[in-house]
Amino acid sequence: MEVPDRTPSVEQQLVARDRSKLILRAIHALPEKQRAAVLFHKYQELDYDEIARILECSESALKSLLFRAYETLRVELAPLLNSVGVSSDSR
C-alpha cells in the first residue's frame, strides 16, 4: 500500500514563498496606523473596541481605517488574487 506524498513540491514551495513575500510587502507598505489595524484585526483577532483603544481612535474611525487598508491591499494584490482565484470565508 502506497501513501501519497502530500509534501509540496519545490515549485509549489517557491510559488508560496513569492506569494508570501508579495503580501508581506503590501502590508508593510501600508501607513503605520493602517498596518497596525490590519495586524490587530486579522492576526491578533482583537475586538474593535480593543483596537480602537490601542490606536486611540473611535470605533467608526477604526472601521474606516480598516476599510481603506483592505482596499489598498486589494488593489496592490489584485494580480495575485486574480491569478490564484482565492476565495474563502475566513475572517
Place this chain on the structure above:
Amino acid sequence: MEGKLVQYLDGRAKPAERRAVEEHLAGCSACRNRAEDFRALWGALDDLPVISPSPAFDASLRVRIAAEPVRRSLWGWLPSPRLAFAVTALVAMSVWMASMPRITINDPAMTGVAGEADFGLIRDLPVLENYEVLSTFDALSELRLRRPLRFPEK
C-alpha cells in the same frame, strides 16, 4: 457602507446591520464585487505562514497591561516563597528543638553521678599535684645492686 462592510464580512455585525448591508449588496454590483475581493484577500492573508507583530504591537501591549486593573487576592499578601520557606524552616526547627528531652542537674540520679565525680576529683587531687614528681621519679637509679650485672659473652 465603508464603515460597515468589514464588520459584515468578519461576522461581527449585528443582525440589523447585517440585513442592511445585504440589502445594499443585492442592489450594488460594485460593493458586491468589493466584498468578494475582500473575502479573497482575507483568504490570501490567512495563507501567510507567520507574521510577526510590529513594534507598535509591543507598545500597545504594554499599554493594555498597564490599563489592566491590579488584582490582589489573599495570596498577593503573602511574602515571597523564599522568605516563607525560611520562616517555616525556622519554626519547624524551633518546635523540634523544644520537643527534645532536656538534661537538667535537678535530676537526682544525675546529681549523684556528678557528686561522685567531683568527690573522686578531690580525692585524687594530691596525686595530680604530685604528678610531675611521680612522672620524673627514677627509683631504679637509686637502687644499689647487690652484685654487678653480667652480660652473656658472645
